[in-house]
Amino acid sequence: MNIQTTRPRTEAETGFLALFDRLDLPGDNKVKTARSEAIAALAIHGLPTRRVEAWHYTDLRTMMHKALEPASRPDKAQAEIAIGNRNWLDDFFMLPIVNGHYIPELVDEIPEELIISALCDGESAFIDGSLDADNAINILNTAFATDGLSMIVDEDCSPDLTIGIAHVYSEDQPAMTATRNNIVVCDGASARFSERFVGPDNIEYHSNAVTNLWLGLNSKARWVICQEEGDQATHLGQLNVTLGEGAELDIYVINTGSKLVRCEINVIVAGEGSHLNIRGVNLVGDKSHVDVTTVLKHNVANTTSSQIFRNVSTEQGTGVFQGQIQVAQIAQKTDAAMACNTLLLSDECSFSAKPELEIFADDVLCAHGATIADLDENHLFYLMARGIPERDARNLLVKAFLEEVLEDLDDEALSDILIHRIDRWLDARQ
Amino acid sequence: MLEIKNLHARIAEDDTEILRGLDLAVKPGEVAAIMGPNGSGKSTLAYILAGKQDYEITKGSIIYNGQNLLEMDTHERAAAGLFLAFQYPLEIPGVPTMTFLRTAINSQRKQRGEDELMTPDFLRFVKEKAAALKIDMAMLKRPLNVGFSGGEKKRAEILQMALLEPKLCVLDETDSGLDIDALKVVSEGVNALRSPDRSVIVITHYQRLLDYIVPDSVHVLSKGRIIKSGDKSLALELENKGYTDIIEDAA
Structure with missing residues (x-):
């Protein structure tokens, strides 16, 4: 006999629901409907606990204490100051997102091969992704996204162009940012992206960023995530990728900031002959909790993927790596490799590694390995x-x-x- | 240069006693050979001199240039001029050999209060010493010792020695795993470093190395003690008679 009892809502959960009722967030009717569905999903599922398999090592319900007000949109001068002293590379074409708001006033002339618009200006297409209990990042993002970029990279894009997306938090009080980027790399195009997250130390702000990236036929891209938020920040990031036929993608992710990090990389390997590389560095110190979770779906035949994560955990840091590789029955000749190597440098730190393979095809190469050690x-x-x-x-x-x-x-x-x-x-x- | 008195040492982990009252004195400029059968404590002595933590000194003393060596940290000993050429040089993935060499040289200079070597001077220095040891500069771009052959590793050790210009060199079975040609190159490298103010301790099983690096003194180590000392003729005697006879004679 099972009696379903509803758990009492946490301060954060109650806060999110109340906040949603009060806020008037941008978007047409379709977007508003999607937002309502997302908040309804949050009302039903709550924030995920250890009992949700995908969140087993990161109990978000316990760890996320509050719902914060959205950060305010800075004016041009404020945004300029916020961006100004952030030394990134000079030759990047920089797209600034300050406090969760895209600041087109600070963008140089947009190269011809890019079509860029602020998410709120565009069509309503930006809302998608599941609203299941384990997709808390997307649920919160769908409900609360304030802005983001819609970008189309056409086939003339030169691989010499690096498109920088600079997420900067500049408030001196805790607030929330939620942004959503939709990026399409057209058939045959090449593109390099560098996404960077920065913010001040000692402020418990929340940063939520979802990027949906589509790679067209025979396109090539590199996506770099450099997460160096302030030391008390909560960073919830999700990169959702769909790889077209013959597409090649290199992802580099480095986590050095934040108190709490959940970094999800979900890739659907949807086109034959496509290749995915993921290289990651996770630096886990102080009392931070850093969770990197990847899900790769090899859905067609003849695709390859390779993932290597190197992690260092020290002081009282706790690190998590979950890597799931799913190989569909028709995805013959898949070659997928995954490695997760960790150094534990203190007595009080920890790291959990969970490689997971779900293979339904019978002619595949899937390798995975996890090591945890001290220095030799x-x-x-x-x-x-x-x-x-x-x-x-x-x-x-x-x-x-x-x-x-x-x-x-x-x-x-x-x-x-x-x-x-x-x-x-x-x-x-x- | 070095004075070891009544040294007793055991493996910290399991209390196995290895050195049992070892006495040894090495003068400046002297090349001292230490020979002995397997398990006599040769490598232990080398590691203890360099400061490996796995051993516990239960009795005795080591005075190096007037300093109590046992009170110095491993890196301080190196900066004070002690160099151990490893029997099995370690492969360290990810650390480029050149980065390692520069870090080592400059760490030592810093500890001695000297200016750090600037990159152009450093490169010139390495090129010159590497050429003498027939070491290709391309090899030094690789991670430290990774994928080096046995001979390359030993030559890389001698290169490090030449660059660090130590006062006391301890060569732990540097001849093991070397063919004749490599043995000659390595020996020439060591001989080039001989000088009146630099001492060398050559640890070896075989007399062969001592044909190339001719010692001033030869000491036989057995069961953790020096049981016999002599000049280079002792090495020949060992070669002819074997260790067993010498050890029995001494007992």
């Missing part, structure tokens, strides 16, 4: 025996371990930036 004492001794003090020797080995995943990145300038982020994080540890 013999390696340390060797370096110290050459005069390198222990702390430097440790950092040298940790850097080496992490930077191996960036070796395939044939972009020295970007690689230097990411390495600099790693160095800075390491230098901040004692």
Whole structure:
């Protein structure tokens, strides 16, 4: 006999429902309907707990304490200041999103091969994705997204152009941002994207960002996520990708910021002959909780994917990697490889790794491996025996371990930036 | 240069006693060979000199240039001029050899209060020493020792030694795994470093290496003690008679 009892709502859950009633968020009727459906889903499911399989290691219901007011849209001058001192690469074509609002006033002339509009200006097509209990990021985003980018990259786009999407939080009070980007890379196009999240330390703001990315026939793209939010931030990110026939995508993700991170990468490998690479670095320190969850669906034959994550957990950090690979029955000749290697550097830190393979085809190569270790004492001794003090020797080995995943990145300038982020994080540890 | 007195040491993990009252003195400029059968404590002695944590010193002392070596950290010993050429140099993936060399040289210079070596000077220095050891610069672009052959690893050790310019070199079975040609190159590298103010301890099983690196003194290590010392002729005697006879004679 089962008696279903409803759990009492948390402060955050109650807050979100009340907030939704009060806010008047942009969008046409279709969008408004989608928003209502999303908030209804939240009312039913609540925030996910450990009992929701996909959130087993990250109890969002316990960890997300509050619903915050949406951050306000800055004027041009405020946005300029917020963006101004963020040293990113000079030669990026930069699209600034400040406090969850796209700021077109700060955009240089848009290259001809791009069609860009603010999400709220466009058609209502931006709302999709499931509203199931395990899709809390999309539920919250659908209900509360204030803005974002709609972008179409046409076939003339040159691979020399890097499109930077700079998410900057600049309020001095805790607030919420929710943005949604829809990006289409047309058949035969090449595009490089660099997405970066930054914000101030010591402020418990919430950042929610969903990107839907479609890669057309024989298109090529690189997507970089550099998450370096403030040290008390909650970052909920979701990248949803659909790969067309012959498409190639390289994803680089580096997490160095935030108190609480859930970073989801969902890829539908939908076109034959397509290839996906994911390389990730997760730096988990202080009392932060960093969860990276990937779901790859190989739905057609003759596709390949490769994922390598390198993680360092230290102090009282808790890290999570969940990697699911689904191979459909017709997806013969799939070649999917996944590796998750972690260094645990303190007694109080932890890391959970959960590789999951669901294979219904019978002629596939699927490899997965997870290792968790401390630094090799013999390696340390060797370096110290050459005069390198222990702390430097440790950092040298940790850097080496992490930077191996960036070796395939044939972009020295970007690689230097990411390495600099790693160095800075390491230098901040004692 | 080095004075070891009545050294007793055991493996920290399981209390196995390895060194049982070892005495050894090495003068500046001296090349001392330590020979002995397997398990006599040769490598343990090398590791203890370099400062490996796996051993516990229960008795005795090691004085290095007037300093109590046992109170110094591993990296401090290196900066003070002690160099251990490893029997099995470690492969360290992800650390480019050049980065490692520069970090090591500059860490030592910093500890000694000297200016760091600037990149152009460093590169010139490495090129010059590498050429003498027939080491291709391309090899040094690879991660440290990764994919190096046995001979390349040993040559890389000697290159490190040449670059770090230590005062006391400890060569732990540097001849193991080397063919004759590589042995000659490595020996020439060591001989080039011989000088009146630099001492070398050569640890080896075989007399062969000592044909190339001719020692000033030879010491036989057995069961954790030096049981016999002599000049280079002792090495030849060992080669002819084997360890068993010498050990029995000494007992």
